[in-house]
Amino acid sequence: MRIQPLFAVLAILALAGCAADPAPTEQFRLTEQALEQAKAVGATDAVPELKLAEEKFARARSDMASQSFKHARMRAEQAELDARLAEARVLTQKSEEQLSALDARVNRLRKQLGEVQ
Template sequence: MVLALSACASDPAPTEQMRLTEQAMTQVRALGVGEDQAELMGLAEDKYSRAQAAAADEDNKEARLLAEQAELDARLAEAEHLNVKSHEQLTELNRRIARLRQQLGAM
């Protein structure tokens, strides 16, 4: 039991991970994620809140784990959002190319 308590006490505060997580979530919010990514951001925010509570309770290992998961959820939401935007841009470019082909064919 003493080993278990000393193991918990040896985990440093996840200050840097909490900062990285908050930074990732801020970046994703700034992108204006769509409805499809809102669920992932909700998960990220929930995990981050739980990480903050664990850190306040000095459960550093749990706080770090939750903060890492929250960061990954936020990064996934960001990647999905960027993927959707890229697909929309590709569709628009294909439309423009088709229109140019029609114009060239009419000459």
Template sequence: MIKRTFPLLMVLGLTACASDPAPTEQLRLTEQALTQARTLGVDGEQSASLRLAEEKFAQAQAAMQDGENKAARLLAEQAELDARLAEAEHINAKGHEQLLEINQRINRLRQQLGAM
């Protein structure tokens, strides 16, 4: 029994000790998501989600420089999701504004038709 479990424990131990690779690809994806949100017009001063994404991205870069690749990857993933959330919130707000404008136009048309 010990002869069978020892190799398994060794493999598990070695994989646990293996260092995480640098999350360069995740950092690139996060930077793209931040750029895309800013390109759409999301303002970091008005969007808490974008501010949070930028903070986490900076933390991820610092963690990667410190050699903490796992923490850097997690922070970069969170930052990417926060940037995408900021983008979705912005698109949703724009859609809501357009809906209000369309409803105002409809009401004006109804008033004009009622006046005839």
């Protein structure tokens, strides 16, 4: 007779454990958005951070399919951060290229002005 209450308590604890980690659907949406944004600014698979983000997101999807929601959330968060880092690296590289081009123009103008004077 005492075994039944024990099973009931274990069942309640198991259900409470499942409720503690809901499916990370919102995090998945944010990660997908970060990946799209990184690609929109020019990140490709040649950018290591983007490749890493896609790999982590694939593992997060696998965790989601096996209902390992805690791992899925953590990997999706990591993938989002990696995608944002990829985006930042691409934007930084583009800014550096623009700065270099502007610097070259300024140097040409200085030479031209020096020749005129």
